[in-house]
Structures are given as C-alpha cells and as structure tokens.
Amino acid sequence: MDDDFIPVGKVVKTHGIKGELKVLALSDIPDRLKNISSIYSIKNGKLEKLTISYCHLNKNLAIIRFKEINSISCAERLVGSSLCIKDETLFSLPKNRYYIHNLVGLEVYDESKNRIGRLKEVWQLPANDVFVVEEGDKETLFPAVKEAIKEISIEKREIIVDRNFGVT
Template identity: 30%
Template structure:
C-alpha cells in the first residue's frame, strides 16, 4: 500500500498496560465510525505495514487498541509515534459540495481572475488549518476557512478565494 493511496487516521501516542495495548489519537471528524476496524497500516521506517486489530475501544478522539502479535510492553513501545493510515476507499462518501482536505492538494488557487498558485499541502496547527500555496516557488499560507474559500471545484482542481485585505502584502517583501 502506498501512502498516496491512504489518509492518516491518527497516531499511536502511548502504551497501555503490560499486554501490548496502545493508546491512539484519532484525527477524524467522526471517530465512532472506526469502532469496528479490523486492520490499519502503521508507518514503520518510511513504509506502511499492515497491523491486524484484536480489540478496539473508541472513546471520543482516542482509542485503546490491541494489535495481533503485540503481546507485551516491549512489543508495543516501538509503535509509539507511528502514524496510522487507512486506504482512501474507507472514507465515507460526501454530499455534493463537500470535500476532504486532502482533495485540495494539487488544486490551482485563484483570486478573482488571478492565479495565485497551487496547493501543496494542508497544515494543521493545533486545530487551525492552513493551505500551503506554492506561488512561483514562494510559500503562501492561507487560513482554511469557509469565508475565504468561496468556490471549491474538486473535479476541475480549482479553488477560488476571497483573501483578507493585506494577506498577500505580507509575502511581497
């Protein structure tokens, strides 16, 4: 499985007990939808490795997980800080006009008729999402807010924005 074919579900944040259980942080809108997972991919040394789940208990945006063949504290410790992934096919279908943040990557961004650049990534800073825009080799950060993204056209890879006055001036030194 390639990382490009997946989305990040969360991260292993700690061990729990002596029998190989781990605590994970879920970075999704509806954590309860993941209560019946059978397997996930953990990033190990730059590769996605499948791990099968014996038990999972979701509580808010945290979960307690017991993976098959991870039976001790020593087995579980190397998993800490591992990112957890699922295939994109696991994402729930959205209604028209809705989109996932990863779908914005690669979209051209326009303000009125002016092309500003292309979205390279979405950055999450403690719940504040930013668009990282490549504008002719220069990075511009734009808050990912509904009032700024006026039109999002995923099929045509085009996003129209209404930027706060002076935002681009910060980058024009």
Template identity: 30%
Template sequence: MENLLRVGVITSAHGVRGEVKVFPTTDDNSRFKTLKHVLMDTGKEKIPLEIEHVKFFKNMVILKFKGFDNKNDVEMWRQRDLLITRDQAVELAPDENFIADLIGLTAVTDEGVVLGTLTDVLQTGANDVYCVKMENGKELLLPAIKDCILNVDLEKQEMLVHVLDGLLDL
C-alpha cells in the same frame, strides 16, 4: 488522489498487554469503533493489522491488535502512521474534502490569477486555514470559509478563491 488516508499516529505502548496509544488524525474518534483493519506505515512497508479492541482515554484512542500480546511487541511502533484505504473512509458531506486531497492544489483567484500551491491545512477552532505557497516564495493564509474558498475541483487540481481585502498586504 491519495488511496491511503491517515487516521492516527501511534504515540506509545499502553500497559503491558500489547495495546498502543494513538493520537487520532480524524475528525471523529468514534470511527475507530467500526474499523476492523488498518495499515501501519513503517517507512519501508505498510503492515496490515487487525484491530482486536478499542478504548478511549481523554483525547487518545487505545488500540489492541490481534497477535500482539505484550508491550515488547509494540514498543518500537512509536510515531508510526495508521492508514486506511479510501473505501474504508467515512462519507463526506457536500463541500467537504480530505486534507490529503487538498494538498498540492493550485490556488487561482476569481480574477484568474494563479496564486500558488496549497501546501498545508491548519486546523483551528473556528475554521481551517489553507496555507498557499505563492510563486514569489511568500506564504498566503486563506480562511476556509465560503466567502474565500469558492470552489474546489479535484479533477482539475484547482481551487478557486476570492482573496479577502488585506490578506495579500501582510
């Protein structure tokens, strides 16, 4: 299991006072109101940042970090991930999982056939879609609905699925 979870990606500096515009990668943007600290992934290291204040603009979150007071301080942070530790994560409802925990699971049918590995989760308007790279190299798209995803066992790193009629014909 991943210990760090991505909550957003810095897209650009915002204004001249050291604020950054963040594209949220979390289901609930309001969770930024309660965050006090995040880690910024530079690719080489993870820098701890203290959030000074939060604003919302359209679909973006505007963050100001303590100690960074002008545009020049934050301009080079474009495309940097903002991470939190698992203990800062929101509580999940039953049958909910973090996407980071799903990636890499082995998809097994209810008939015991190993389909392949879950490689991506597409977030659509109606329901998520799980991308499974099959052992023959093809990709299978499974809707994340109760009729199709029967069980997720993170300990066994397995996802039990029922392949709906026609999904393997494509």
C-alpha cells in the same frame, strides 16, 4: 509514504502491559476509528497489516488493541508509527467536506481567475482550518471558511478564493 495509504492515526505510546497502544486520531471525526477492522502500520518504510480487536475513544485519543500484538514488548515497536487505511476504503464525506490529501496540490485562483498559487498544506487549528497557498518562495494564508473559500472543484483541480481574505 505511498499515496494509496491515508494516515488516520499516530501511535504515541504503549498503554498497560497487554500490548494496547495509545493512538492520536488524525481525523476530525475520530469515531471513524471504531468502524475500522484492519489498518496498516507504517514505520521506517515498513508496512504491517493489523487487525483491530478493541478500540476505546476519548476525544481524539484512542486506546487500541490489535489481534497480532499481545505484549508490551511487541507494542513498543509500533510507537511512533503511522496508522493508515487504503485510499479506496475511505468513508464518504458529506457535501462540501473534503479529505485534506485530496486538496493539497490543487491550483488556487481568485474570483477573476488570476492564479494565486498551489495549495501546499492545510493547518488544522481550533477556530478553523487554514489553507497555505505557495507561489515560488511566497506563502499566502486563507482561512478555510465559506466567506473566503468560494469554490472547491476536485474534478477541475482548483480552488477559488476571495483574495481579500489572504494574509501574506
């Protein structure tokens, strides 16, 4: 997927017969889907711009109707697609909150500036997120809590962690 597009939802199935779709919101703030007027569907490398005409949320699931989709047969072709927005249209986040795509790839160091590895991915779990740090074929897991994650600097492209919280 193009780095300019950020996934905000995944189409899981059709809903009803008028072309509505059930979408799994990929944000920890699903209400943001209600404030988006246009979105991009990406499936099998094909990009399609769509206009949201209706969005109803229930927890992290949304029922969405697109202006361009008016039948179940049209909607079926979108099942399995990622719904994305352009990077420059992302909402601003409060202080000390980050988009995952901005964190992945950052170098991870302990408080003595010893390199631990590079952030490979972030697991979004019910209790808290977990940072997966990779160095060679070794992975170290850090809970994404203030006690373990001491500093994040997007500008310096680094994360400082308390090594004592790491689990291999």
